Amino acid sequence: MEDRPYKILVVDDEPDLQPLVLQRMRRNIRAGRYTFVFAGNGVEAIEQLNADRSIDMVLSDINMPRMDGLTLLEQIPKVDPNIRSVIISAYGDMRNIRTAMNRGAFDFVTKPLDFKDLQVTIDRTLRHMAEWRDALTARDKLIALQNELDIASNMQKSILPTTFPVSPAYGVSAHMEPARNVGGDFYDVIALQGGRLGLAVADVSDKGVPAALFMMSSRTLLKGAAIGRNNPGEALGEVNDLLIENNETAMFVTVIYAVYDPETGTFTYANGGHNTPLVVHPDGSSTELPLTRGVALGVMPGIEYQQNTITLEPGDTVLLYTDGVTEAMNSGNEEFGMERLRQIFADKPPQGPEEAHRDVFQAVHAFAGAVPQSDDITCLTLRHAGA
Amino acid sequence: MQTEWEWKDEAIVARVDGRVDGANAREFQQGLAAVIKASAGAVLLDMEKLSYISSAGLRVVLLAAKELRTQGSKFAICSLSASILEVFKISGFDQIVQIYGSQDEALAALNG
Structure with missing residues (x-):
């Protein structure tokens, strides 16, 4: 009154x-x-x-x-x-x-x-x-809030690549489905020297315009570091230190960043607090890559990020994803989880990079049913054809 | 989600239950802010009844840890379920925040 x-x-x-x-x-x-x-x-x-x-x-x-x-x-x-x-x-x-x-x-x-x-x-x-x-x-307040979320959503969409490099040696593809309340997932595919590829999937904590701004700077810094450094661990360390400057809000971003060399099939990854990649083999079996014990970026300065290298076999598909996949909920309050993710490919080995992430999204949607999506869902797939 | 707290010797023990996600992270933050304000030396966050925490919730824990460190206070969390512990391990936050198996163990360390 x-x-x-x-x-x-x-x-x-x-x-x-x-x-x-x-x-x-x-x-x-x-x-x-x-x-x-x-x-x-x-x-x-x-x-x-x-x-x-x-x-x-x-x-x-x-x-x-x-x-x-x-x-x-x-x-x-x-x-x-x-x-x-x-x-x-x-x-x-x-x-x-x-x-x-x-x-x-x-x-x-x-x-x-x-x-x-x-x-x-x-x-x-x-x-x-x-x-x-x-x-x-x-x-009026609601409209203002909605406008803010729309801005954030557009910022998020504008930075995601929608065309991907094509090569007889590999195929790469990615997709992101935003939640209604913008989270802050992003992915990137970066062409590096010597025909190598930098592959990133990341998830920014919190939502709205501040998170979208944080995502924009994370993505730009990562791209810069990826091009400047050969080594994924060093790239994450550099991005981490840069993000920490002026981060009063304690926002952080979890990142998995990998460098793939199509010639040798080597896949070197460093993990900043992100879900570990899954490698799916041509027979439908899959391997979770070991965690490298990295901390999310933007939390603590001076962290050294460990990295790990594996060699992909011809026909292997690497899946980078965010917790929007594994933590999708169904009406019974269950999480989608790692086992269901692996089961998708056990039933139907991946045919190609696009088909692989399409199958993941389909399975997650079928599982969630009418339960509204609470987090962005992102999935990036790389299929190594081999020489 | 609810946050309650009580004094145990020199430490405040705060208990959070249910789910903490983007929808109620702010509420969780306000609950912890009251605890931090009242605290005088040590805060323990008991997660025994916590069923889920999203990255927005982790950020609130991180903010609390930073704030308490600035104050010169101790901070720890305890009694994490296997799935919550997994979230802390994947994000690497188990390297940032002290984690104990039980409240007794944590209080012995904080009050000692």
Whole structure:
């Protein structure tokens, strides 16, 4: 409720009404609950509403010279659609009452005026108006929030590559499905010297515009470090130290970053607090790569990131993903989990990089059913064809 | 999700239950902020009844750890279920925050 008294405009050509209202409502006026202003007809009422934007409510007679109450009802929303009107009608005049209600009157009272009833009607109208105003404020806040999330969502989409390098030696593909409340997953495929590829999947903590900004800088720093350093562990260490500068909000990003050499099939990865990659073999069996015990980036300076190298066999597919995959929930509150992820390929070995992540998304959707997606889901796949 | 707390000797023991995710991380943060404000030396976060924690929740734990370190207070967590412990291990946060198997073990270390 506002601190100032509600201001009610009384419109009637009957000069007796003004002293009567002031007299009968004097307690409420003295208590600071209402103030009254008066107009003699619809034209004067509109002039007053235009001149004084603090009027909350109109109480109007119907039959008046120059502009009657029913015409006034049509004019009020043009001045301010949030003003509520109550009509004073002759007792039993249902035709005019119905017209008034159709034209947006909130309520009516009948003549001769019963001031007790009038006060109840005024209070109800003002209460409704207060709730209406609260709802409007809430709606505005919601719109502002939605705008913010849209900005974040667009930022996120704009940085994800949608075309991928093509080679007879390998295939690579990736996909991200954002949750409704933007999280902050991203992936990247970076062409490096000597035909090698840098592959990254990352997940920023928290959501909204601050998380999206953090994601943008993480991605840019990672790309720079990837091109500048041959070694994934060193690249993550460099990004970590850069992210820590000015990170008062304790945001962090988990990253898996790998360098793949198509010529030798070597796959060297370093892990900053991220889910470990899965390697799926041509027969549908799979191997979880060992964790390298790295801390999420942006948390603590000076961390050295360990790395690990494996050699891919022809036909192996590496799956980099975020916890949106493994922590997707079904209606029974179960997580999708690692076992179900592996089972996808046990049943149907990957045919190609695109098919592989499509199968993952399909399985996760089928599992989650109608449960809304609470986190971004990202999956990057690399298939090593071999020489 | 709910956060309750009590004094045990010199330490405050805060218990969080249910799920902590993006939807209620702020609420969790406010709960911990009250604990941090009241604390005088040591805070233990008991996660026995915690069923799930997302990265937004981990961030709140991290913020608490940083804040308490700045204050010169000790901080630890205890009684993590296998799946929650896994989350701390994967994110590498087990290297940032002291983790104990039980409340007794943690309190002995914090109050000792």
